[in-house]
Amino acid sequence: MAPKSEANRPTLEAVAARAGVSKSSVSRVINGASTVAPSIREVVLRAVRELGYVPHAAARHLATRRTDAVALVVSDPPKGLVSDDPMFSAVVRQASRKLEAAGKQVVLMLAGSEESRARVSQYVAAGHVDGVMLVSMHGADSLPATLARKGLPVVSLGRTNPAVPHAENDNPGGAALAVHHLLGQGRRRIATITGPLDMIASQERLTAYTDVMRDTGHRSIVALGDFTRVSGADAMRQLLQDDPRLDAVFAANDLMAIGALRTLRESGRRVPDDVAVIGFDDIEAARYTSPALTTIHSPMTDWATATVDLLLGLFDGGPDAPVLLPANLVVRESA
Amino acid sequence: MAPKSEANRPTLEAVAARAGVSKSSVSRVINGASTVAPSIREVVLRAVRELGYVPHAAARHLATRRTDAVALVVSDPPKGLVSDDPMFSAVVRQASRKLEAAGKQVVLMLAGSEESRARVSQYVAAGHVDGVMLVSMHGADSLPATLARKGLPVVSLGRTNPAVPHAENDNPGGAALAVHHLLGQGRRRIATITGPLDMIASQERLTAYTDVMRDTGHRSIVALGDFTRVSGADAMRQLLQDDPRLDAVFAANDLMAIGALRTLRESGRRVPDDVAVIGFDDIEAARYTSPALTTIHSPMTDWATATVDLLLGLFDGGPDAPVLLPANLVVRESA
DNA sequence: GACGCATGAGAGAGCGCTCTCTCACTCGAC
DNA sequence: GTCGAGTGAGAGAGCGCTCTCTCATGCGTC
Numbered sequence: 107m108a109p110k111s112e113a114n115r116p117t118l119e120a121v122a123a124r125a126g127v128s129k130s131s132v133s134r135v136i137n138g139a140s141t142v143a144p145s146i147r148e149v150v151l152r153a154v155r156e157l158g159y160v161p162h163a164a165a166r167h168l169a170t171r172r173t174d175a176v177a178l179v180v181s182d183p184p185k186g187l188v189s190d191d192p193m194f195s196a197v198v199r200q201a202s203r204k205l206e207a208a209g210k211q212v213v214l215m216l217a218g219s220e221e222s223r224a225r226v227s228q229y230v231a232a233g234h235v236d237g238v239m240l241v242s243m244h245g246a247d248s249l250p251a252t253l254a255r256k257g258l259p260v261v262s263l264g265r266t267n268p269a270v271p272h273a274e275n276d277n278p279g280g281a282a283l284a285v286h287h288l289l290g291q292g293r294r295r296i297a298t299i300t301g302p303l304d305m306i307a308s309q310e311r312l313t314a315y316t317d318v319m320r321d322t323g324h325r326s327i328v329a330l331g332d333f334t335r336v337s338g339a340d341a342m343r344q345l346l347q348d349d350p351r352l353d354a355v356f357a358a359n360d361l362m363a364i365g366a367l368r369t370l371r372e373s374g375r376r377v378p379d380d381v382a383v384i385g386f387d388d389i390e391a392a393r394y395t396s397p398a399l400t401t402i403h404s405p406m407t408d409w410a411t412a413t414v415d416l417l418l419g420l421f422d423g424g425p426d427a428p429v430l431l432p433a434n435l436v437v438r439e440s441a
Numbered sequence: 442m443a444p445k446s447e448a449n450r451p452t453l454e455a456v457a458a459r460a461g462v463s464k465s466s467v468s469r470v471i472n473g474a475s476t477v478a479p480s481i482r483e484v485v486l487r488a489v490r491e492l493g494y495v496p497h498a499a500a501r502h503l504a505t506r507r508t509d510a511v512a513l514v515v516s517d518p519p520k521g522l523v524s525d526d527p528m529f530s531a532v533v534r535q536a537s538r539k540l541e542a543a544g545k546q547v548v549l550m551l552a553g554s555e556e557s558r559a560r561v562s563q564y565v566a567a568g569h570v571d572g573v574m575l576v577s578m579h580g581a582d583s584l585p586a587t588l589a590r591k592g593l594p595v596v597s598l599g600r601t602n603p604a605v606p607h608a609e610n611d612n613p614g615g616a617a618l619a620v621h622h623l624l625g626q627g628r629r630r631i632a633t634i635t636g637p638l639d640m641i642a643s644q645e646r647l648t649a650y651t652d653v654m655r656d657t658g659h660r661s662i663v664a665l666g667d668f669t670r671v672s673g674a675d676a677m678r679q680l681l682q683d684d685p686r687l688d689a690v691f692a693a694n695d696l697m698a699i700g701a702l703r704t705l706r707e708s709g710r711r712v713p714d715d716v717a718v719i720g721f722d723d724i725e726a727a728r729y730t731s732p733a734l735t736t737i738h739s740p741m742t743d744w745a746t747a748t749v750d751l752l753l754g755l756f757d758g759g760p761d762a763p764v765l766l767p768a769n770l771v772v773r774e775s776a
Numbered sequence: 777g778a779c780g781c782a783t784g785a786g787a788g789a790g791c792g793c794t795c796t797c798t799c800a801c802t803c804g805a806c
Numbered sequence: 807g808t809c810g811a812g813t814g815a816g817a818g819a820g821c822g823c824t825c826t827c828t829c830a831t832g833c834g835t836c
Contacts (some may be wrong), residue, residue, distance in 0.1 A: 116566065118793055122627070128816045133794060141814060163567040165792035168497035168821045178549070190527030190725045194534065199517070200531070202551050205562065211569070212551040214513070216537050225541065232498040235451065335729055364729050371731055390525045391738070394699050396669055396706060396731040452822055463786045468824060476784055501824035503791045 108290075116157040125153035136161060141382035142209070147271055163242035166362045169174055173236050175211040176417065178202070179226055179249070180241040182218030190390045193406060197241055197263060210236070223249050230256055237417050240266065244304045263413040265306050271426035273412035277307050279434030280315035280402040284384045285354045287400075287435055289322060291384055293354035297327035299366060300356040301342040308333075311358045311386065327352060331362045338365025346373055353381055354441065360385035360392045367440070369396055382441035397439035451492040452472050460488035461733060476659040480590040494640055508571050510546040511752065513574040514561055515538070518551030526668075526722045527696070527742060532598060533578055535745035537558070540730070541754050558584050565591055571704035572752050575601060579639045594755035597750040600641050606761035612642050615768030616649035619719045622735075622770055624657060628689035628717055632662035634701060636693040642667075646693045646721065664686060666697045673700025681708055689776065695720035695727045702730055702775070717776035733775035739768045757760055 118136070122129045127146055133405070135150040153159070154284055163385065167173050178201055180194065203211050215236060217223045230238060230253055237259040243250055243266045250267035253260045262272040288296050298315045300309030305342045319326045329341035338357055345352060357363035363385030367377060375381045375395055383391060388403035412429045420426060442566055453471070456636050457464045462481055469477045470485040487639050488494070488523050514527065514534055548570060550557045565573060572594035575585055578601045584601035588595045596606040633650045636643030646664070654661045662684055664676035671691055677700065680687060692698035698720030702712060710716045712732055720727060723738035747764045755761060 119792075129793080130795080130816060131641055131814090134815090137794080143814065146815080152807095160563060160566040160568075160791050162503075163569045164499045165821090166794075168503055168823090169792080169794040171821080173499070175548075181536070182626035190528075192525030192530070195525045195527070195530045198533065198549070199529065199551070203517070204799095206551060206557065209583065211564065212549045213510075214533070214537055214547045216541060217535065222541065229546065231493075231495040233495075234498045287606060335725065339500075350747075364726075368729050368731070391699075391726060394703050395729075396703070429639045453824095454822075464823080465788095465825080466785060469785090472824080478784065496823050500791090501794090503826075504822080504824040508792080592786090751789080 114161070116159045117162065118159070120221050121150065121153045121157055121159050124157060125149045125159050127257070130315060132395070148380070155339075160430070171233075173211075173234060175213055175235045176207060176224070177213045177215055177230060177235045177238045178204055178205075178241065179217050179238060179243075179253075181243050181247070182216035182222070189293075192391065193242065193387070196389075196406040197410045199239075200407045201239060201263075201414050204240075204283055204411055204414040204418075208414075210418075211353060216299045217243070217247075217249055223247075227252055230258070232379060237421060238371065239263065239413060239417055240270070241439045245306045245309070248405035259417055260416040262422065263409060263411055265428070269417055271428060273409055273416055273429040273431065275404040275409055275431040276376050276433040277310035279312040280386060281311040281356070281358075282318050283373075283433065283435045284386065284402050285315055285318040286383060288354045288382055288441060289318075289324075289355065291354075291382060291441065295326060295327065295349060295352040296324065296354040296356060297329065297330045297345045297349065297352050299329050299338055299357040301362075301364050302332045303330070309357055311435055315356055315433060331358065331365075333359050335361050335365040337367075338362025340365070342369035346375075355383050357383065357385050360387045360389045363401065363440075364391065364395055365401070377428060384441040388436055392436075392438070395440070400438045400441040403436045405431060450497070451494045451576065453494070453496065456485065456488045456492055456494050458744070459492060459734060462483045483769060506568075506586075508569060509544060510548055510570045511540055511563070512548045512565060512570045512573045512576075513552055513576065514538075514550045514552050514588075516578050516582070517551035517557070528577065528722070529728065531724075531741040532745045535742045536574060536576075536749050537600075539746055539749040539753075540574075543749075545753075550584075552584055553577070555652065558582075562587055562591075565593070572596075572756060574748060574752055575605065575642070579637070580641045580644070581639050581773065594752055596755065597753040598744060600763070606755065606763060608744055608751055608764040608766065610739040610744055610766040611768040612645035613649040615721060615739060616646040616693075618768065618770045619655050619737050620650055620653040622772070623689040623691065623717055623719060623776060624653075624659075626689075626717060626776065630662065630684060630687040631659065631689040631691060632664065632680045632684065632687045633678070634664050634666045634673055634690060634692040634697050635744055636697075637667045638665070643693055649689060666700075668694050668696060670696050670700040670703075674704045675698025675700070677701035677704035678708075681705075681710075690716060690718050692718065692720050695722045695724045695734060698734055698736070698775075699726065699730055702734070713774065713776050717757055719776040723771055727773070728772075730775070735773045735776040736771055737768050738771045740766060 118132050122132045132150050135147050170239050200250035215226050217226050238253050240262040250270045254269045261272050262270045265272050266273050268287045300312045318325045331345045377383055385399050385401035388401045392399035392401050453467050455469045467485050472484050515583050540547050550561050552561050573588050575597040585605045588709050588749035589604045597605045600607050635647045652662045664679045666672035666676045720734050720736035723736045727736050
């Protein structure tokens with residue numbers, strides 16, 4: 107059943123024997139060392155081909171102390187909640203592409219329960235990976251700091267621990283843009299639906315909202331969400347109850363805006379006539395809502411790319427300066 | 442900067458020295474062998490704690506020939522297309538959870554270009570993983586067969602190569618359910634938007650559609666899509682042109698149904714009054730469309746779970762019989 | 777009281793690869 | 807013709823762990 111199973115896989119030594127050269131020479135050929143005569147290189151490559159030789163990863167890792175692997179640690183909602191989070195999709199996919207293109211293997215780890223974060227920590231300590239990329243960690247999470255202390259490169263998509271280099275998008279700028287857009291349309295009773303407040307992105311978007319509202323002399327109307335559609339729908343219901351006459355909502359992400367849209371429809375409000383809605387992120391789905399969602403475009407894939415580049419740069423002794431990505435307004439129909 | 446970097450990580454030998462016992466004893470304690478006196482176990486554990494010892498993964502792997510890792514291979518759309526595919530999110534997340542819970546590390550690999558599938562093949566051959574789980578591979582893909590030949594457990598989410606054990610949801614049954622529902626509502630000009638036809642799921646859904654239509658004496662109206670929203674919107678435009686009087690559409694997945702919904706809105710059709718729309722998958726977003734999407738519920742997470750279980754079973758010498766998951770109709774507003 | 781048998785601990789040979797060191801040889805310069 | 811530099815190949819010592827084998831000790835049995 108196993109033509110080339112673990113048991114009888116060819117070793118470097120077998121290749122050397124077949125080619126009639128030393129192990130060292132084979133190793134040199136495999137690793138592309140310059141100091142090897144063409145004739146030798148030729149005969150070795152043939153032996154490799156004939157035997158179907160593939161270097162054993164663990165042995166190489168043991169000898170070189172390099173793994174060519176990177177852990178991609180993504181926070182996982184604690185309550186078995188399987189969300190179809192578009193951010194997960196976009197970020198994980200893009201990060202994978204970039205890392206694989208750089209010859210790094212991607213070890214995906216979910217950090218949710220206390221147990222799972224211990225596993226991550228242990229895994230990294232076991233020397234499995236050369237570096238770590240964190241995604242959507244909550245602000246108070248101890249993991250970033252723990253990992254940073256292990257002495258290998260750690261980067262984060264979004265700011266978390268000050269010690270961890272990161273790429274971040276312009277949350278304050280984007281949120282301010284959104285609120286000003288609503289004000290510019292003559293909206294005055296502008297509410298907001300926040301993300302989970304233990305995440306720095308949520309805090310920043312909320313702060314920017316309240317700052318602008320205060321500066322322009324308007325009252326803040328706030329409801330809490332957690333970045334999911336349901337929470338957006340629930341928060342919207344809450345807001346409508348708190349202030350039935352509100353005329354605009356700034357949701358801290360598009361998913362919640364979509365939830366809010368549904369609640370507004372159910373309550374008989376017309377969007378944008380009665381209530382304007384604006385989201386944040388500009389996910390693909392924002393183009394397909396009814397009405398199409400006006401939102402703040404924050405380039406998810408660029409963000410992932412920037413974070414990966416930061417990590418790859420660190421491997422080569424590059425700088426660990428934070429990267430900031432611009433945010434801008436995309437006007438569609440909902441506001 | 443590196444208090445516990447690769448360079449000076451404690452080894453098993455160091456632990457042995459500190460505890461004043463042999464390497465063997467330490468190994469026995471670490472691996473929970475029974476034949477070890479409590480006093481020794483105690484002193485070893487203390488040394489481990491004091492030194493912060495964590496076994497070196499590669500060394501262990503080299504000695505045991507087990508990796509405790511699984512490759513999760515997901516097909517990647519060739520054209521840099523970053524879709525926020527909810528299936529990716531749900532499946533990858535759920536599979537990760539299950540695999541991690543079983544003590545397996547997840548190595549995520551995207552299979553898109555010829556180069557990337559070679560990398561996957563190479564990686565597996567290098568003995569990096571104990572098994573492979575394939576996700577959404579296209580039917581003609583050579584990778585499943587290639588990997589299956591490597592002599593280690595390979596499973597697939599969805600049917601691909603006959604040689605590869607898989608879990609599958611009931612595509613024919615689900616599609617038939619959808620079409621019959623439309624017929625039951627008195628719809629007669631029922632069109633379909635297909636998935637990419639090199640995927641078996643797409644083929645099955647299409648075949649079931651045409652079968653039912655033929656059996657009930659109605660004409661098939663088919664447009665091609667590729668499971669993305671845009672393609673659904675485009676296909677809908679095409680259909681409307683082909684038959685302006687059609688009264689229902691069965692989209693082979695929800696994302697395309699969402700696209701179709703937008704085109705219908707733009708063309709002034711009312712859903713479901715003028716045209717009924719039904720999707721397939723029952724993704725979270727289906728609850729938030731306007732009108733809410735009637736669809737075939739195919740339990741994505743159960744599907745991922747079943748596939749992982751199949752793989753884990755294979756590790757223990759379990760059966761490789763295909764698993765079939767039921768599909769059922771969820772009636773909302775669009776049909 | 778002598779023997780045999782568990783039981784628990786230590787020694788050390790790998791696992792497959794890399795990489796430094798060493799050595800043989802060739803070629804150019806004086 | 808001799809010497810030195812440069813080039814290419816081989817030997818072998820690890821990398822850190824597991825696991826078999828061997829050995830010492832303690833106990834029960836007749």
